[in-house]
Amino acid sequence: MDNLVEIFCDVDDFCHQFSSKWEAQLLSDGTRKRRRKSKMTTSERMTIVIAFHQSNHRDFKNFYIGLVQRYWTEFFPELLSYTRFINTMSGLIVPMCAYFQTVKGKPTGIAFVDSTSLKVCHNIRIPRNRVFSGSAKRGKGTMGWFFGFKLHLLINHKGEILSLNISPGNTNDRSPIPDLCKNLTGKLYADKGYIGKKLSQTLKESDIDLVTTVRKNMKAKVISAFDRAMLSKRYIIETVNDQLKNISQIEHSRHRSGTGFMLNVISGIVAYCLKKQKPRIKLSDSELSVMSA
Numbered sequence: 061m062d063n064l065v066e067i068f069c070d071v072d073d074f075c076h077q078f079s080s081k082w083e084a085q086l087l088s089d090g091t092r093k094r095r096r097k098s099k100m101t102t103s104e105r106m107t108i109v110i111a112f113h114q115s116n117h118r119d120f121k122n123f124y125i126g127l128v129q130r131y132w133t134e135f136f137p138e139l140l141s142y143t144r145f146i147n148t149m150s151g152l153i154v155p156m157c158a159y160f161q162t163v164k165g166k167p168t169g170i171a172f173v174d175s176t177s178l179k180v181c182h183n184i185r186i187p188r189n190r191v192f193s194g195s196a197k198r199g200k201g202t203m204g205w206f207f208g209f210k211l212h213l214l215i216n217h218k219g220e221i222l223s224l225n226i227s228p229g230n231t232n233d234r235s236p237i238p239d240l241c242k243n244l245t246g247k248l249y250a251d252k253g254y255i256g257k258k259l260s261q262t263l264k265e266s267d268i269d270l271v272t273t274v275r276k277n278m279k280a281k282v283i284s285a286f287d288r289a290m291l292s293k294r295y296i297i298e299t300v301n302d303q304l305k306n307i308s309q310i311e312h313s314r315h316r317s318g319t320g321f322m323l324n325v326i327s328g329i330v331a332y333c334l335k336k337q338k339p340r341i342k343l344s345d346s347e348l349s350v351m352s353a
Contacts, residue, residue: 113331165220199229219338
């Protein structure tokens with residue numbers, strides 16, 4: 061992989077600043093009793109997990125055994141066995157979440173919000189599912205009923221992820237919006253599922269203008285030509301969701317624990333954030349002037 065060294069250098073720079081503070085906090089609050097170093101550094105393990113989500117492999121075992129252990133030993137001289145590596149992956153959740161804060165996008169004045177399902181098993185296997193029996197819920201999306209969680213995403217017009225929220229599958233799409241939009245200003249474009257006077261008022265108090273289309277049983281409202289154009293380009297966030305699921309592999313039904321599920325999702329999102337080419341909306345000079353007005 062051409063950008064493997066580039067990913068490692070960026071992750072390693074982050075870990076040098078983050079790891080010492082994080083480990084000191086774990087020792088001070090009693091979470092960790094001793095400081096036992098692993099053969100592989102946190103940055104090396106994070107790099108491998110991120111690289112998996114940027115590869116075309118469908119499962120991590122074949123990726124690790126068939127690619128990493130066979131061809132990448134020169135990059136990782138202290139490479140762990142597959143079983144040992146899996147046992148250490150739970151320790152990557154906190155640094156991976158912190159790293160996401162450094163690679164996420166910045167507000168541009170135009171934002172899009174949407175949710176997508178994260179299925180953890182087929183509907184007919186719901187009664188037999190034990191891993192997520194107390195956390196995942198049944199929900200209904202555009203493709204029907206599912207069992208799992210919802211990923212709520214906020215992106216800008218450049219296709220960069222600004223913030224995210226993971227909730228049970230039966231969560232109302234409007235509920236996580238105030239938290240998602242804490243550092244946002246400008247226009248927020250959403251579909252009909254986000255219509256609500258209370259939500260619009262809450263966002264308006266934070267200088268956020270929620271723009272949606274109307275339902276068939278509602279009176280038509282006046283929308284500017286710019287807002288109408290942006291609403292017609294909401295497909296960008298659906299494209300991002302599609303890439304997260306089909307390229308970054310954030311959704312599958314082989315999870316052995318909730319910890320593995322969370323690491324898989326956040327690692328896939330980080331891998332997407334590090335992509336140089338993302339789906340984006342090209343704005344004309346006149347549209348850019350409307351944004352700055």
